Amino acid sequence: MSELTHIDDKGRVRMVDVTQKKTSQRTAVAQAVVLMSAETFQRIAAGTVSKGNVLETARIAGVMAAKKTADxxxxxxxxxxxxxxxxxxxxxSSHTIRIEGTARIVDQTGVEMEALTAVCVAALTLYDMCKAVDKAMTITDVRLLKKTGGKSGTFVRENTTHE
Incomplete structure (x- = not known):
């Protein structure tokens, strides 16, 4: 197991110092899955949710969230x-919507948290817009699918669907 880099030798939390790290192109892909009733799925697909276009609103929320990850x-x-x-x-067939988020940067540190934040907030926005119809929706399978760049190189989760 690797060293916990967010803890100093006295056990205090810290932001990792990336000053000496080399910049490289870095990409991360994450996903979340929202399970819902057949009625909710059909209303989203048909565009008849009373709050508006669910997927486009969730898309905008996900992009905005990625940009606010450090906050x-x-x-x-x-x-x-x-x-x-x-x-x-x-x-x-499963009344699910899989959300996939990709974040890219040329920098000294990775973008995994930005991709994960994007899919989480997109899923929460989808829930918020549909909760009047389906409070039993479930957000699941939040995970990193792939990351490239940096010292640790490429990671690809096995048995996943992504480009």
Missing amino acids: LIPMCHPLNLTHVQVDFFPDA
Whole structure:
């Protein structure tokens, strides 16, 4: 197991010093899945949710959240993201919407937290817009699918669907 880099030798939390790290292109892809009733799924697909276009609102929320990650996660570095994308993969047979978020940067630290924050906030926005119809929706399977760049190189989660 690797050393916990957010803790100093006295056990105090700290932001990791990345001053000496080399910049590289870094990408992270994360996902979240929202399970819902058939009625909720159909209303989202048909665009008949009374609060408006659920997926486009969730997409905007996810992008905005990625840009605010350092304000939400205490030890994250504020980053100048070069790209954030949030996509939706509805599955009518399981009444689920898989949300995939991609974040990209050329910098000294990774963008995993930004991709994860994007999908979490997109999922929460989807829930918020549909909760009047379906309070039993479940947000699940939040996880990093892939990351590239940096000293640790490439990570690809096995048995996942992503580009």
